[in-house]
Amino acid sequence: MTEAPWSHTPVMAGEVMALLGAAPGHFLADLTVGAGGHAAAFLRATAPTGTVCACDRDRRALDLARARLEEEGLASRARFVQGTFTECLAQLAAGERRPDAVLIDLGVSSMQLDDPGRGFSLRSDGPLDMRMDETRGETASHFLQHARQSELEQAFGELGGEPSAQKIARALVERRTQRPFRSTGDLRSFLETVLGRRGGKIHPATRTFQGLRMAVNRELPQLTEALPAALAALAEGGRLAVISFHSGEDRLVKAFMQSAAARGHELLTRKAVQPSREESRSNRRSRSARLRVLRKSARDSA
Numbered sequence: 001m002t003e004a005p006w007s008h009t010p011v012m013a014g015e016v017m018a019l020l021g022a023a024p025g026h027f028l029a030d031l032t033v034g035a036g037g038h039a040a041a042f043l044r045a046t047a048p049t050g051t052v053c054a055c056d057r058d059r060r061a062l063d064l065a066r067a068r069l070e071e072e073g074l075a076s077r078a079r080f081v082q083g084t085f086t087e088c089l090a091q092l093a094a095g096e097r098r099p100d101a102v103l104i105d106l107g108v109s110s111m112q113l114d115d116p117g118r119g120f121s122l123r124s125d126g127p128l129d130m131r132m133d134e135t136r137g138e139t140a141s142h143f144l145q146h147a148r149q150s151e152l153e154q155a156f157g158e159l160g161g162e163p164s165a166q167k168i169a170r171a172l173v174e175r176r177t178q179r180p181f182r183s184t185g186d187l188r189s190f191l192e193t194v195l196g197r198r199g200g201k202i203h204p205a206t207r208t209f210q211g212l213r214m215a216v217n218r219e220l221p222q223l224t225e226a227l228p229a230a231l232a233a234l235a236e237g238g239r240l241a242v243i244s245f246h247s248g249e250d251r252l253v254k255a256f257m258q259s260a261a262a263r264g265h266e267l268l269t270r271k272a273v274q275p276s277r278e279e280s281r282s283n284r285r286s287r288s289a290r291l292r293v294l295r296k297s298a299r300d301s302a
Contacts, residue, residue: 010037011105011243011286015273017045019293020101020239025049029092029099029233031085031226032056036065038103043074052078053099055088057132057217058112082133085226089233098235104226107245108213116184120213122205125185130216140216144187145180149173151215159220159248160211168194168208184209214246223249227256231265234296239268241293250290257294266295 010016016038020028022045030039033054043050054069056062062080069075081088085104092099112118116126119140130140144152149169157165171194172181181187191205214220230240240257244250250272261267272290280287 009279009283010034010041011283011289012273012275012279012291013038013041015291016103016241016243017041019268019273019291020103020241022046022050022101026100027051027053027097028101028103029053029088029230030055030103030105031088031230032103032105033065033080034061034105036068038105039065039078040069040072040074042101042103043069043077044072050077053081053088053092054078055081055083055085057082057084059134061112084133085222086229089226089229092233093229098233099238100235101239101241102230102234103241103243104223104230105243106219106223106249119184120209122184122188122203122209125183128181128183128187130213132217138216140212141180141182143212143216144172145176147215155211155215156208157211159214159246160207160209161247162207162211164195165208165211210246220248220252223252227253231260231294231296236296236298238296239293240296241291243289243291245285245288245290250292253290253292257292260294264297266297268293268295 020042022042024046026046027050028039028042030042030052033039033056036054039052039054043052054062054065056065059082062082066075066080069078081091108120112120116124119126119129128139128141128144131137147155152169152172153165156162156168162168168191172190175190181190188205191208195204197204234240242253244253254272257267269292272292275286275289
């Protein structure tokens with residue numbers, strides 16, 4: 001029997017619910033609903049009157065979240081919105097009620113990685129797309145073909161953490177004059193040739209793939225724009241929770257929340273919360289997760 005895409009356990013669900021103070025009647029804006037794991041947990045914790053605005057850039061994710069919540073009898077207390085962080089927050093700002101909680105679960109989901117047609121994973125060959133929203137924006141293939149060498153170096157090095165970013169970018173610019181990169185398999189083979197097969201558990205293409213995905217989806221700029229907008233959207237006393245999987249994202253979140261705390265908001269996590277040893281063993285994706293939570297003060301100085 002095929003496992004349902006939403007059967008994967010959401011990262012640190014118990015910790016998230018506790019730190020969000022989920023209680024009956026509360027309203028959550030889940031800006032990265034994915035397969036709906038956190039949204040389902042919140043609706044159960046806030047029954048019978050809690051509600052969720054389920055947002056995601058990925059239409060397929062929204063469809064999966066809707067299916068999951070329908071199967072669990074929770075969909076009647078959720079509404080679904082496709083859009084970027086700022087687009088979803090703009091809709092919330094125009095609504096009659098401010099959310100009691102905003103959740104942002106960053107990174108790429110298991111269901112996206114497991115679909116070769118999306119181009120996120122180097123494990124299976126597929127089109128080099130990598131867009132969270134497949135209806136707009138440039139694909140990874142287009143970015144690799146047209147970005148300046150300096151932009152490629154930044155994506156691979158600063159975003160991906162690849163120490164050989166300059167070497168890769170220089171070789172890639174030379175190679176693309178002969179033929180463009182159109183598949184994940186082609187890019188993976190190219191990176192193996194440029195870098196060689198390193199020892200260790202991490203494939204030599206891993207960091208470059210990560211940086212490319214983050215650049216294509218403008219993940220850090222999107223997050224930078226979203227954090228102050230999310231804090232402003234919250235009701236007084238509302239809580240903003242962010243789960244990051246990338247050191248650059250976590251640094252950005254940490255700096256924003258510390259700055260907000262200096263302006264009178266309350267930092268509920270002095271240190272980032274990490275998964276338990278048991279969760280890290282049972283869910284490999286959770287191992288690099290970092291959870292930070294901020295409570296909005298009654299005096300809105302966002």
